[in-house]
Amino acid sequence: MIDIKKTLEKLNISKENMGTSTGNNFFGSGPQIESYSPVDGELIGSISSTTKNDYDKVILTAQEAFKFWRSCPAPKRGEIVRKYGEKLRQNKSFLGELVSYEMGKSLQEGLGEVQEMIDICDFAVGLSRQLNGLTMHSERPKHRMYEQYHPLGIVGIISAFNFPVAVWNWNTALAWVCGDVCVWKPSEKTPLCGIACQNLWADVAKENDLPEGISCLVTGNYEVGEYLTTDERIPLISATGSTRMGRIVGSTVAKRFGKSLLELGGNNAIIVTPNADLKITVIGSLFGAVGTCGQRCTTTRRLIIHESIYEDVKNKLSSAYKQLKIGNPLDESNHVGPLIDIDAVNAYLNAIERAKKEGGKIVVEGGVIEGEGYESGCYIKPVIIEAENSYNIVQEETFAPILYLIKYNNIEEAIYMQNNVKQGLSSAIMTSNLKEAERFLAADGSDCGIANVNIGTSGAEIGGAFGGEKETGGGRESGSDAWKIYMRRQTNTINYSSDLPLAQGIKFDL
Secondary structure, eight states, X not given: OOOHHHHHHHTTOXXXXXXXXXXXXXOOOSSEEEEEOTTTOOEEEEEEOOOHHHHHHHHHHHHHHHHHHXXXXXXXXXXXXXXXXXXXXXXXXXHHHHHHHHHOOOHHHHHHHHHHHHHHHHHHHHHTTOOOOOEEEOSSTTEEEEEEEEEOSEEEEEOOSSSTXXXXXXXXXXXXXXXXXXXXEOOTTSHHHHHHHHHHHHHHHHHTTOOTTSEEEOOOSHHHHHHHHTOTTOSEEEEESOHHHHHHHHHHHHHTTOEEEEEOOOOEEEEEOTTOOHHHXXXXXXXXXXXXXXXXXXXXXXXXXXXXXXXXXXXXXXXXXXXXXXXXXXXXXXXXXXXXXXXXHHHHHHHHHHHHHTXXXXXXXXXXXXXXXXXXXXXXXXEEXXXXXXXXXXXXXXXXXXXXXXXXXXXXXXXXHHHOSSEESEEEEEOSOHHHHHXXXXXXXXXXXXXXXXXXXXXXXXXXXXXXEETTOSOXXXXXXXXXXXXXXXXXXXXXXXXXXXXXXXXXXX
């Protein structure tokens, strides 16, 4: 078990640096935000929230920093990101422990989240030498055309509690090498993780004589988020959260002609065909459904199973659920930790009751766990429910470990059901049949941003672009060419002749 006081000390988190500050670009003089751990219900710490006056100071600081940062060569910016990645390596265990304790995910997942940060830093370092445009042949003689990319300016980042550090760094690592500066509002449910990341950045900035403002932190509730979304000085808002939140952010930013990168809800399914390897299926479905206690946007929420193997899969999965160990996530022998708070517990209980009322049949019972070690009231049992894809509750995303089992007759029906929800983030098919796999990946197959074969729906490698369609928001983060959203595209034409040919052969006699 960890010593949380020692962890906070190693991450330079104390009462003295959780209020108004300038040295680490954290400004807060407003009401206190208290962070309680869902692990044991204990108060971890209280921090000052950001007022409007504090916020304006942050933006002015960021604007000044951008003037410096955009002029640094991209490989030099990449070198700074590399050093931040090294700082994360040195503090991986401490930051991973804080993530686990403040958010409630298992220690292995907390450490894995920090590793994602390290990986995206490595990716961004290489990217810093590959921010390439295109060269095109002009139709006019002695003219050259090309396109290039320039940094946008300030990138506003609004992140969710379930990945309190990694998703922020998915954005910052790319934005930094692109020449942008960042202002981050972490979830008010996990503010100390934000301060920890900011403290590590402050060390790197100080060691490399960088100005304040390349990375800034603001804290508070939705009102602080509104400061960001309504601010015309911020050309891009990257927001991770619910579809409801995304609608508000997207429309608000669009009204001022800003850009949005939205990563919203998921209602992810795995199709299990008669040709599936059932060992892989059970492992993938189990981890996908209960990992992070069902609080991932890529959590497996629906298992669409061919009727010929339905009972076999249900029985094997039910047996696997009986082996789950639920408890303190800092104990590595446990598989499932708590939900984030009591509100999440109530949403979980409500979803189960709604499923029953619509005709759902409970396969593996749920409920809140009480007794010694479960005093926070946030520990619950993962649930399996037989259902129909058309149920209203099945159409919604419940941020909890509730898995719905659904029968299908043929592959076309399965793909239809997989697609017949409003969200479109992650999807998978379990099959050893090449035709089924290719059918699933075809243009009229899965409509999700992520489509996997013989792996589950959760988890993502940073080399590929991450994001989804429909009510998932359409944003893309992390790998591939996701970097382009953090930059503005410019087309350039150079005339190196002594003439100026005009369009449509127009001439002026001068």
